[in-house]
Amino acid sequence: MRATVLVRPKPGILDPQGEAVESSLRQLGFAVDEARVGKVVDLELGDGDPEQAKADLERMCQQLLANPLIESYEITVTPR
C-alpha cells in the first residue's frame, strides 16, 4: 500500500514562507487571501495489515515526520 502524509503548520503558527507565497501570488494578480505552506511525504509500505500500517503511520508522525507542537498532520492510505 501507499501512504501520503500531509504536514501543515498549525493554525496560529507564524508561516513566513506562506506569507511570501501569498504576496507573490497577489503580485501575479491572483486574488489570494491566505497561503500556508506545508510538506508532503509519500511512503511505500508493502502489503501488510492496513490497520497496523495506520497505527505505524501515526507513530511515524508523532516521532519524526511532524513536530506536534507546531505542526498538524493528515494521513491517507491507499491500496496499490
Place this chain on the structure above:
Amino acid sequence: MSADRRPRIAVVVFPGSNDDRDAALALEALGGEPLLVWHAEATLPDAGAVVLPGGFSYGDYLRCGAIARFAPVMGAVARFAAEGGPVLGICNGFQVLCEAGLLPGALRPNASLSFVCRDVDLVVENVDTPFTNRCEPGEHLAIPVKHGEGCYFADAPLLAHLEANGQIVLRYEDNPNGSIGGIAAVTNEARNVLGLMPHPEHAVDPLLGSADGALILGSLVDAARERVPTPA
C-alpha cells in the same frame, strides 16, 4: 593553573556541524579541555559538560535538528542530562535539543524569512544556571547570531510556565527573528540543559568585536570543573 586542572568538555560533531571547532577553541581558551565526539559514538567520554555546536546537521532535512536527535550519541547525551550533567546547545544544537525533547518549545523559520548574521544585544534574565553564573542579573551581552530558523515558539500555556519558572535565560533587546517573548535562550526545569541561538563561541576575544560570550562558556567551564573532580 596547570593543564591537568582543565575540565573535559565533550563537543558533539554531527555531519553538517560547522562550529564544532570554534566551540572547542573557545572552550580551550577559557580553560577547558574540549573533546570532539563523533555523532555515531554510542557513549560519551568521561566529561564534565557537553556542547552541541552550531551548523546544519543532516542538512537541516525535514526540520532543523529533527534527524540529528536520532544520532547514536544522543542517547548518551540524554542520559548525561538526566544525571544532571550540564548540556549546552548552540544554534543548531538548540534546535536538536528541542527536537529531542530535552528542551521545551520549537524553532521556526525567522519571521523575516531572511538569514540574520549580526551582533545582537542580549539581556540576562536568569543568572542561577551553570551557563550564566558569571553574569550579573540584567547584564547586557553583545553576541552574534547567524541563523535562518531561530524563531522560538512556545504555545501560551508553555510560555506562561517558562516565564513563571525562570526558564527564560536570555532575551533579545531587539528581536532579530520573531521569537515569542524575545526569547534567545531557554533552560529545562532542572536548569542543567540550555539552548541559545546566539553564538558565544564567536565572542570570546575583544579582537572578534566582543568577549561577552566568554561569560557563558566560562560559566560552563566552571560547571564542568565542579562536576568532575580533576586529578591533582
